[in-house]
Amino acid sequence: MSKKLTSRSTDYSKWYNELVSKANLAEASDVRGCMVIKPYGFAIWEKMKARLDEMFKETGHQNAYFPLFVPKKLFESEEKNAEGFAKECAVVTHYRLKNDPRNKGKLIIDPEAKLEEELVVRPTSEAIIWSTYKKWIQSYRDLPILINQWANVVRWEMRTRLFLRTSEFLWQEGHTAHATKEEAIKETIIINDIYEKFSEEFLAIPVIKGTKSESERFAGAEETHCIEALMQDGKALQMGTSHFLGQNFAKAFDVKFADKKGKLEHVWASSWGVSTRLMGALIMTHSDDKGLVLPPNLAPIQVVIIPIYKNENELNIITEVVNKIKDSLEIMGISVKYDNNDNLKPGYKFNEYELKGVPIRLSIGPRDIEKKQIELVRRDDLTKSNISIEKLNKYIPKVLIEIQKKLYNKAKAFRNQNISKVDDFKEFKKILSSKGGFVLAHWDGTKETEEIIKKETKATIRCIPYHDEDKGKCIISGKPSLKRVLFAKSY
Amino acid sequence: MSKKLTSRSTDYSKWYNELVSKANLAEASDVRGCMVIKPYGFAIWEKMKARLDEMFKETGHQNAYFPLFVPKKLFESEEKNAEGFAKECAVVTHYRLKNDPRNKGKLIIDPEAKLEEELVVRPTSEAIIWSTYKKWIQSYRDLPILINQWANVVRWEMRTRLFLRTSEFLWQEGHTAHATKEEAIKETIIINDIYEKFSEEFLAIPVIKGTKSESERFAGAEETHCIEALMQDGKALQMGTSHFLGQNFAKAFDVKFADKKGKLEHVWASSWGVSTRLMGALIMTHSDDKGLVLPPNLAPIQVVIIPIYKNENELNIITEVVNKIKDSLEIMGISVKYDNNDNLKPGYKFNEYELKGVPIRLSIGPRDIEKKQIELVRRDDLTKSNISIEKLNKYIPKVLIEIQKKLYNKAKAFRNQNISKVDDFKEFKKILSSKGGFVLAHWDGTKETEEIIKKETKATIRCIPYHDEDKGKCIISGKPSLKRVLFAKSY
Numbered sequence: 001m002s003k004k005l006t007s008r009s010t011d012y013s014k015w016y017n018e019l020v021s022k023a024n025l026a027e028a029s030d031v032r033g034c035m036v037i038k039p040y041g042f043a044i045w046e047k048m049k050a051r052l053d054e055m056f057k058e059t060g061h062q063n064a065y066f067p068l069f070v071p072k073k074l075f076e077s078e079e080k081n082a083e084g085f086a087k088e089c090a091v092v093t094h095y096r097l098k099n100d101p102r103n104k105g106k107l108i109i110d111p112e113a114k115l116e117e118e119l120v121v122r123p124t125s126e127a128i129i130w131s132t133y134k135k136w137i138q139s140y141r142d143l144p145i146l147i148n149q150w151a152n153v154v155r156w157e158m159r160t161r162l163f164l165r166t167s168e169f170l171w172q173e174g175h176t177a178h179a180t181k182e183e184a185i186k187e188t189i190i191i192n193d194i195y196e197k198f199s200e201e202f203l204a205i206p207v208i209k210g211t212k213s214e215s216e217r218f219a220g221a222e223e224t225h226c227i228e229a230l231m232q233d234g235k236a237l238q239m240g241t242s243h244f245l246g247q248n249f250a251k252a253f254d255v256k257f258a259d260k261k262g263k264l265e266h267v268w269a270s271s272w273g274v275s276t277r278l279m280g281a282l283i284m285t286h287s288d289d290k291g292l293v294l295p296p297n298l299a300p301i302q303v304v305i306i307p308i309y310k311n312e313n314e315l316n317i318i319t320e321v322v323n324k325i326k327d328s329l330e331i332m333g334i335s336v337k338y339d340n341n342d343n344l345k346p347g348y349k350f351n352e353y354e355l356k357g358v359p360i361r362l363s364i365g366p367r368d369i370e371k372k373q374i375e376l377v378r379r380d381d382l383t384k385s386n387i388s389i390e391k392l393n394k395y396i397p398k399v400l401i402e403i404q405k406k407l408y409n410k411a412k413a414f415r416n417q418n419i420s421k422v423d424d425f426k427e428f429k430k431i432l433s434s435k436g437g438f439v440l441a442h443w444d445g446t447k448e449t450e451e452i453i454k455k456e457t458k459a460t461i462r463c464i465p466y467h468d469e470d471k472g473k474c475i476i477s478g479k480p481s482l483k484r485v486l487f488a489k490s491y
Numbered sequence: 492m493s494k495k496l497t498s499r500s501t502d503y504s505k506w507y508n509e510l511v512s513k514a515n516l517a518e519a520s521d522v523r524g525c526m527v528i529k530p531y532g533f534a535i536w537e538k539m540k541a542r543l544d545e546m547f548k549e550t551g552h553q554n555a556y557f558p559l560f561v562p563k564k565l566f567e568s569e570e571k572n573a574e575g576f577a578k579e580c581a582v583v584t585h586y587r588l589k590n591d592p593r594n595k596g597k598l599i600i601d602p603e604a605k606l607e608e609e610l611v612v613r614p615t616s617e618a619i620i621w622s623t624y625k626k627w628i629q630s631y632r633d634l635p636i637l638i639n640q641w642a643n644v645v646r647w648e649m650r651t652r653l654f655l656r657t658s659e660f661l662w663q664e665g666h667t668a669h670a671t672k673e674e675a676i677k678e679t680i681i682i683n684d685i686y687e688k689f690s691e692e693f694l695a696i697p698v699i700k701g702t703k704s705e706s707e708r709f710a711g712a713e714e715t716h717c718i719e720a721l722m723q724d725g726k727a728l729q730m731g732t733s734h735f736l737g738q739n740f741a742k743a744f745d746v747k748f749a750d751k752k753g754k755l756e757h758v759w760a761s762s763w764g765v766s767t768r769l770m771g772a773l774i775m776t777h778s779d780d781k782g783l784v785l786p787p788n789l790a791p792i793q794v795v796i797i798p799i800y801k802n803e804n805e806l807n808i809i810t811e812v813v814n815k816i817k818d819s820l821e822i823m824g825i826s827v828k829y830d831n832n833d834n835l836k837p838g839y840k841f842n843e844y845e846l847k848g849v850p851i852r853l854s855i856g857p858r859d860i861e862k863k864q865i866e867l868v869r870r871d872d873l874t875k876s877n878i879s880i881e882k883l884n885k886y887i888p889k890v891l892i893e894i895q896k897k898l899y900n901k902a903k904a905f906r907n908q909n910i911s912k913v914d915d916f917k918e919f920k921k922i923l924s925s926k927g928g929f930v931l932a933h934w935d936g937t938k939e940t941e942e943i944i945k946k947e948t949k950a951t952i953r954c955i956p957y958h959d960e961d962k963g964k965c966i967i968s969g970k971p972s973l974k975r976v977l978f979a980k981s982y
Binding site: 027029030031034035036037038039042043046062063064065066067068069070071072074075076079082086087088089090091092093094095096097098099105106107109118119120121128131132135141147151152154156168170343 | 518520521522525526527528529530533534537553554555556557558559560561562563565566567570573577578579580581582583584585586587588589590596597598600609610611612619622623626632638642643645647659661834
């Protein structure tokens with residue numbers, strides 16, 4: 001398989017697919033729309049999980065696990081939510097296969113093992129969780145409940161793309177229960193802030209925070225907060241959502257609590273999630289035509305060391321030096337791989353680790369050892385330098401921090417260059433069909449206007465940013481608007 | 492809800508169910524046979540996961556993720572495996588629900604969204620994984636593949652019990668591919684050894700290692716290695732299994748590799764797993780009539796501190812002292828909870844943490860502060876002592892190690908007392924119907940004999956222990972036997 005990628009400018013979509021495949025991140029499976037996450041891709045996802053899990057726990061959340069299946073009757077309970085997900089549900093109808101009497105070695109569904117009530121494979125877990133919370137909540141003393149779950153969910157998607165849209169995906173879903181509206185809203189915002197911090201500091205992806213318009217809201221939510229990022233092709237990607245659910249699920253499942261005075265009230269709720277989609281965002285924000293570029297914070301391998309040698313004797317001398325370097329870096333918590341595979345040439349390895357986005361590549365040969373130096377190549381800007389081995393321990397941690405920062409700054413500069421303030425629809429259309437990106441424009445707040453814009457440009461309201469006071473007139477209806485909202489075509 | 496448990500001697504099974512419920516470990520859900528793992532139970536499972544994951548990675552394994560669904564055609568490929576699991580499969584037949592025209596607000600299956608090919612919810616992942624490995628393996632250079640997956644699986648069980656047997660459960664499943672038979676067998680044994688070490692050192696549960704008889708083997712395996720433990724009621728519990736799969740799956744999925752000489756050969760395989768069943772084993776090995784008893788290694792809370800006070804002033808003085816103690820213990824990596832909840836009385840809290848199995852309970856009042864001491868109660872033996880606060884930092888880590896050891900030794904002594912060597916079937920039946928436990932007896936190696944014993948006593952061969960050379964005669968047929976095998980009634 002050629003390691004060379006189609007360039008982004010030639011075909012961005014093809015570049016993405018090739019990168020996911022060639023960097024060994026994921027691949028399509030024999031199950032329609034479901035992916036296999038390969039070890040290297042999964043190692044990156046594990047880093048994301050570990051950091052997020054830590055952030056959730058630091059803010060008082062606990063993990064738990066709820067069933068994969070939702071009985072149809074429960075699934076129906078919250079009408080809007082059910083309506084929103086009914087069209088893309090995997091449904092279990094039978095619990096047994098039997099031998100096909102007409103076809104030896106083949107299995108068929110056993111018609112006698114038909115379920116009385118169908119089970120929906122969870123597309124999201126509000127229904128099953130709120131039917132459980134009903135048993136847990138009687139008094140204000142039982143509140144708040146701050147629970148998160150790491151799980152797989154299934155949404156039957158017609159057009160799928162690895163990481164970005166798959167029928168099965170992995171995610172975390174938080175489900176909290178509160179005694180007051182204010183507390184539930186506060187939780188929703190705390191989580192959106194965690195998502196922002198995680199995205200910016202850990203993934204090095206700048207985001208814009210805001211709320212969704214009614215038509216883009218989660219089915220069953222009163223308000224959806226989100227973080228939105230911009231990919232290199234000028235399309236937006238929703239990175240995470242945090243929903244204020246009001247009392248909708250509490251009412252649907254009749255979950256009430258007695259307050260301090262003994263009065264019964266419905267419980268207030270939030271739910272929130274991020275998924276393996278973040279892998280897609282990560283890839284499309286930082287990577288280049290040579291392959292993946294990983295922020296050091298989530299690189300499974302932060303430093304790779306490649307020996308340059310002609311014979312075993314040279315390799316032995318190099319290995320001795322490298323082992324010392326490796327040990328001293330590992331003690332500082334840096335993950336290092338020494339690739340002394342004798343079957344592959346250095347040039348092949350250089351390409352391989354560029355493709356895999358390893359932040360720092362060191363290479364060392366006999367002449368370097370003589371000079372007590374090592375060659376260092378940064379993956380972010382591909383600059384090359386010779387570093388004294390003695391100074392490596394101080395230099396490497398510094399460079400890792402620098403790369404992390406630089407990737408963020410680069411992505412932010414790109415994002416900012418691609419936000420356009422627009423005051424009429426002609427200009428709006430022109431920008432969207434040429435450079436793309438985010439467009440800040442005035443909107444009259446109606447579904448009808450949103451629909452017109454979507455139909456004519458394929459752009460949707462990505463979010464209504466929190467802080468953007470700037471009165472004006474709607475680009476479609478000319479009606480007054482209090483603030484600009486953020487439009488874009490999106491993944 | 493009363494916190495008092497039914498005693499083990501009154502009704503062991505009831506005791507177990509009450510304990511799982513009252514210690515907030517898990518509960519039944521609205522989905523037949525599926526459980527909700529509650530935060531406290533899940534926190535223990537997370538500790539198990541973390542340690543096992545570390546052990547797998549230390550031995551060169553990587554995590555990945557494969558689809559939840561297995562298309563029926565793939566599922567059928569390995570005949571024995573398919574036969575073994577076909578009877579307990581959840582089957583997805585449709586991918587959409589629609590509004591019921593005759594019943595507003597209700598949903599029905601959309602008959603137009605029937606899948607061309609049914610999807611089985613994975614009961615185990617050999618089929619989907621080997622259909623993937625076919626794409627990954629061409630040459631000996633692609634081997635070995637050492638992959639593990641943390642996932643949920645579904646086996647439609649008719650009689651379920653929390654943790655021990657549920658329709659959906661969480662587990663890890665390793666799936667490895669090798670160039671030689673020897674290497675695959677070695678891997679199978681390495682993993683069984685990891686399971687043994689994990690069980691004995693981390694869960695403090697002594698186990699007996701061995702192989703399964705043919706009729707107890709995993710469907711599709713050539714040989715199944717396992718670890719077996721003994722519960723307090725004299726029944727055995729299978730803790731983990733590691734299967735040598737021969738070339739069965741490679742043949743079923745036509746997975747071949749070119750060796751160094753270019754000759755094509757089928758790949759050799761192993762698979763292995765442990766599940767949330769381990770939670771059941773943990774509970775039934777160490778706990779007592781007062782509740783859960785947790786080995787310190789996996790206790791989410793290792794030390795709980797309870798203030799004894801009459802007024803706020805006293806509480807403030809105590810809190811100041813406790814905060815210092817808490818900080819200094821936490822620095823050493825000990826997890827400490829200070830329960831200053833003003834709504835609950837100390838006696839209630841004492842019961843609560845006994846029920847939850849917290850290894851060390853400290854309580855402190857104004858008089859203790861005067862004497863510069865604190866009361867310490869160990870959960871394992873419920874002994875009470877007064878410890879000088881000054882010495883706490885040295886004392887607590889020592890006691891935690893001691894509790895871990897003592898629990899293991901206690902369980903091992905119990906297990907050893909309940910292994911009976913038996914030479915005739917009358918005695919065999921007598922022991923199994925009275926004290927129960929493990930019975931070591933001679934067996935002629937035939938399925939027929941195994942079946943007779945199972946029918947008459949409900950005991951099965953738990954394993955053929957590795958090291959137990961002791962020639963004799965089969966207790967049923969009188970035919971010669973080379974070693975004793977381990978019988979027991981089991982979970």
